Amino acid sequence: MHDYTKDDALSIRHAIQTGDLALAIQLHRVISPTVQMAHMHETDERDLREFLETPLPIFSFCSDEELRELRLCMATSICLHIRPENALLTETSLTWRHPMSHKAAAQNFFKTVAIHRTVSAWLKHGLVRTAKILNSADSPYRECEAAAREYAIQELPQLPLHGCENLNTVGCRCSVVASKINGLSQSW
Secondary structure, X not given: OOOOOHHHHHHHHHHHHOOOHHXXXXXXXXXXXXXXXXXXXOOOHHHHHHHHHOXXXXXXXXXXXXXXXXXXXXXXXXXXXXXXXXXXXXXXXXXXXXXXXXXXXXXXXXXXXXXXXXXXHHHHHOOEEEEEEEXXXXXXXXXXXXXXXXXXXXXXXXXXXXXXXXXXXXXXOOEEEEEEEOOOOOXX
């Protein structure tokens, strides 16, 4: 956890809101100097852009205004190094009136962006022919179990799945892994 003031938070939020992602990252780096640990991802403009642009069909119950605010809260939270579910509770955020808990909304949001990023890279570079949806070991639900199989990469359903029973509590816990890699004779 890094120390930041309310003014820091509002400055980052405003920079993201106005589309000045370079300024948002500069402010982020002042608050949270470059991470020294090699295993930590350093937030960059690409992260913020994906938070602002990735399709989010799982949040189809939100109005356009709520969806813009959700995106802004999540992008701001990553710059401030605060737990994303807490970003939905700040005084600058929307009133969340949906059955999906703050924690689940944050989990579903981050999962959607991460999987979209991975699958988009696979498609862009032609790396993967097929991919598998995997369920979490502790709580696979009916729709998730039905979806847990191998797909041609172009036919892979977008995660999280609308019918997942974890959506409103902890968030969908399914994941996707590459199965058959282009240029390799065996599948993984």
